[in-house]
Each structure stands twice: as structure tokens, then as C-alpha cells.
Amino acid sequence: MPLVLDASIVACWFFGDEQDPRAEAAWERLEEDRAVVPLQWWFEVRNVCLLGEGRGRATEAQTDEFLRELPSFAIDFDGLPNQRSVVALCRRHRLTLYDAAYLELAQRKAIPLATLDKELVTAARSEGVPLVLAVP
Numbered sequence: 831m832p833l834v835l836d837a838s839i840v841a842c843w844f845f846g847d848e849q850d851p852r853a854e855a856a857w858e859r860l861e862e863d864r865a866v867v868p869l870q871w872w873f874e875v876r877n878v879c880l881l882g883e884g885r886g887r888a889t890e891a892q893t894d895e896f897l898r899e900l901p902s903f904a905i906d907f908d909g910l911p912n913q914r915s916v917v918a919l920c921r922r923h924r925l926t927l928y929d930a931a932y933l934e935l936a937q938r939k940a941i942p943l944a945t946l947d948k949e950l951v952t953a954a955r956s957e958g959v960p961l962v963l964a965v966p
Contacts, residue, residue, distance in 0.1 A: 833962055834936040835865035835905060836929075837874035838946035844879060844896050845887055851964030856944035859962065864904040866939060868911060868931040875900070908935055923953035933959060 835856060842853035856865070879896060882888040911934045919930040929950045936943040936959045943954050944962035954961055 832864050832866055832939070832941050833859055834932055834939070834941060834943045835867050835871070836932045836943070836945040836947065836950065837871055837878055839944045840871075840875050840900075841878045841882075842946060844892075845882060847887070850946055852944060852946060852962055855964055856962050859944075860904045864906055865944070866906050866908050866935065866941070868908055868935050870928050870931060872907070874928065908939075911935060912938065919953065919957070923949070923956065925949060925953055929953075933957065936960075 833856065839853045839856050842848045842850050843857060859865075876897065879888060879893040883890060883893055911931050915937070916927060916930045916934045919925060919933050920927055923930070923933075925933065929947060930953075932943060932945065933950060933953055936954065937957060942960040942962050943950070945951060945954070951961060
């Protein structure tokens with residue numbers, strides 16, 4: 831089953847000093863399935879990498895290598911979300927528009943969401959959206 835993949839998971843993959851069982855579970859799922867992401871994911875992932883450079887957590891070479899490899903991952907981009915649904919999720923759960931877009935996508939496609947964001951996890955649970963959890 832496909833999954834929605836947010837930028838926090840990919841950040842965990844990028845930074846060698848970050849590890850989380852949920853990120854590992856999402857990585858393992860990509861071996862057999864595909865992820866789908868909202869359009870802003872492209873910008874968010876690159877921003878995380880560049881912020882990491884600025885904080886001394888990654889080098890330019892590491893960022894460049896990761897971004898060269900990223901298109902080979904089993905990740906597809908979705909189109910524009912349902913505006914009304916995203917705004918409603920923002921209001922109901924006090925999410926950012928960006929986080930609500932991940933949640934809306936998981937709801938609309940009826941697929942699990944992979945995230946490390948605590949507020950997004952709480953909102954997903956409240957909405958009945960399944961989460962990618964650690965591999966047992």
C-alpha cells in the first residue's frame with residue numbers, strides 16, 4: 831500500500847545523527863511500494879538540507895549527493911489538494927497549511943501517513959488516518 835511521506839521523515843534519512851524507527855519503517859516500505867507527496871515537499875526537503883548545511887550538520891557535497899539520489903526514490907508527486915479540506919484541517923487541528931496538505935492527501939487517498947511531526951501525528955489520529963509506525 832502506498833504511503834504519504836512528509837519532509838520530517840526524509841530529514842531523518844538525510845542527517846546521519848538522526849534515527850527514528852518510523853523513518854526506518856517508511857524506508858523499508860519504499861522497497862516494495864511507492865510514496866506520494868504534496869507539491870510543497872520538493873521545497874521542504876531542499877530547505878531542510880540547506881538549513882542543515884548552514885548549521886554545520888551537512889556539507890554541500892552531502893546535500894548535492896542526496897539531492898541527486900532523491901529522484902530515484904519511489905516517490906510520486908500529487909497535484910493540488912482540495913483547498914476546502916486543507917483549510918478545514920488547518921482550522922480544526924491548528925496545523926500549518928503545509929502539514930494539513932499532508933494530512934489531506936493521506937485522507938483523500940486513504941493511505942497511511944509517515945511523519946515525525948507531533949502535531950501532525952495527533953491530527954492524523956484524530957481524523958482516523960493510519961500512521962506508519964515502527965517495524966515490530
